[in-house]
Amino acid sequence: MAMCSSFCPQIPNQLRARPGCSFPKKPLYALSVKAFSSQTPNASVKDNELSARIGFLGLGIMGSPMAQNLLKAGCDVTIWNRTKSKCDPLISLGAKYKSTPQEVAISCDVTFAMLADPESAVEVACGKHGAASGMNSGKGYVDVSTVDGATSKLISGHIKATGASFLEAPVSGSKKPAEDGQLIFLTAGDKSLYEMVAPILDIMGKSRFYLGDVGNGAAMKLVVNMIMGSMMASFSEGLLLSEKVGLDPSVLVEVVSQGAISAPMYSMKGPSMIQSLYPPAFPLKHQQKDLRLALGLAESVSQSIPIAAAANELYKVAKSHGLSDHDFSAVIEALKAKSQNSAK
Ligand SMILES: NC(=O)C1=CN([C@@H]2O[C@H](COP(=O)(O)OP(=O)(O)OC[C@H]3O[C@@H](n4cnc5c(N)ncnc54)[C@H](OP(=O)(O)O)[C@@H]3O)[C@@H](O)[C@H]2O)C=CC1
Numbered sequence: 001m002a003m004c005s006s007f008c009p010q011i012p013n014q015l016r017a018r019p020g021c022s023f024p025k026k027p028l029y030a031l032s033v034k035a036f037s038s039q040t041p042n043a044s045v046k047d048n049e050l051s052a053r054i055g056f057l058g059l060g061i062m063g064s065p066m067a068q069n070l071l072k073a074g075c076d077v078t079i080w081n082r083t084k085s086k087c088d089p090l091i092s093l094g095a096k097y098k099s100t101p102q103e104v105a106i107s108c109d110v111t112f113a114m115l116a117d118p119e120s121a122v123e124v125a126c127g128k129h130g131a132a133s134g135m136n137s138g139k140g141y142v143d144v145s146t147v148d149g150a151t152s153k154l155i156s157g158h159i160k161a162t163g164a165s166f167l168e169a170p171v172s173g174s175k176k177p178a179e180d181g182q183l184i185f186l187t188a189g190d191k192s193l194y195e196m197v198a199p200i201l202d203i204m205g206k207s208r209f210y211l212g213d214v215g216n217g218a219a220m221k222l223v224v225n226m227i228m229g230s231m232m233a234s235f236s237e238g239l240l241l242s243e244k245v246g247l248d249p250s251v252l253v254e255v256v257s258q259g260a261i262s263a264p265m266y267s268m269k270g271p272s273m274i275q276s277l278y279p280p281a282f283p284l285k286h287q288q289k290d291l292r293l294a295l296g297l298a299e300s301v302s303q304s305i306p307i308a309a310a311a312n313e314l315y316k317v318a319k320s321h322g323l324s325d326h327d328f329s330a331v332i333e334a335l336k337a338k339s340q341n342s343a344k
Pocket residue numbers: 057058059060061062063081082083084086114115116117119120123124144145146147171172173174175281282283286287
């Protein structure tokens with residue numbers, strides 16, 4: 001595992017006491033996963049207060065509430081977003097603003113990035129005025145966007161070439177868990193940076209996995225989202241089939257919720273899907289991106305994933321119907337369109 005020797009000596013300075021930024025008093029998971037490292041919260045750190053200057057790049061559906069939780073916890077947060085207006089609510093909560101990712105990185109000890117896709121993650125980290133150009137030894141970059149392993153390794157290479165440390169830390173959990181500080185972090189990369197930012201992750205999340213080398217966090221995230229995308233497509237088929245055969249789909253949601261295939265996702269999204277409402281929590285375009293990236297991951301190891309491949313086609317159809325920015329549960333509309341076409 002790569003370690004950044006120059007970062008470690010600075011950790012005690014960055015974790016010195018600072019009034020108004022205390023760690024959350026909520027249960028933290030002790031993880032024990034065979035073949036993976038596990039990490040429990042360090043008791044001596046947990047009750048300390050935090051003084052790291054934290055940068056946050058990307059204030060979309062996820063980034064905004066994550067940064068907001070850091071501010072609410074009293075952290076020193078500096079933000080940037082491509083569309084500046086999305087910074088305003090956080091600035092009114094006390095965030096500092098910089099006009100480029102580079103300036104954020106220069107002014108912060110550790111910078112988080114929550115960006116749409118591989119292209120934007122690379123652009124913001126490695127492009128002109130990107131974060132890498134503001135990094136140096138002693139700083140850290142934590143990319144919490146969902147990207148593929150190759151992208152993560154590319155960004156890691158740019159960041160580490162400056163002497164800084166890198167951690168990939170994509171999250172499981174959507175808009176509501178982000179608001180509630182209940183995300184699950186799937187981290188990999190510099191262990192020293194992982195340990196340094198653990199108290200910061202614990203403000204935004206309920207658990208964290210350290211998975212080793214860069215690429216493992218991305219892979220874990222893509223496998224999870226591959227399963228989720230297929231589950232949602234299958235659930236959509238069930239809702240439509242139940243209705244077609246004269247059943248009440250609301251009763252189906254209730255039946256499913258009580259059995260072995262119950263999932264919070266079905267109970268949360270089912271009622272609005274029945275009303276054809278798809279307020280975006282996880283945008284459909286991102287779910288399709290994740291299926292596309294999961295297909296690439298599977299291809300790289302010659303693993304057949306025909307169910308995910310079929311689901312991916314369905315999300316592509318949904319995108320072609322203009323549903324990219326709706327919640328991914330709008331994939332059901334692609335099935336409705338298909339059955340209308342076949343009825344003609
Ligand atoms: N929503 C969810 O439930 C979850 C999402 N994720 C992942 O987290 C990431 C962010 O998701 P989410 O917040 O929902 O997405 P949004 O689409 O709401 O936000 C995307 C962010 O990326 C920025 N961005 C997009 N393109 C560029 C670019 N070319 N240059 C600079 N910035 C850019 C956007 O800036 P601007 O405001 O200017 O458009 C915005 O800040 C994605 O990788 C997604 O897959 C992970 C877990 C859950």
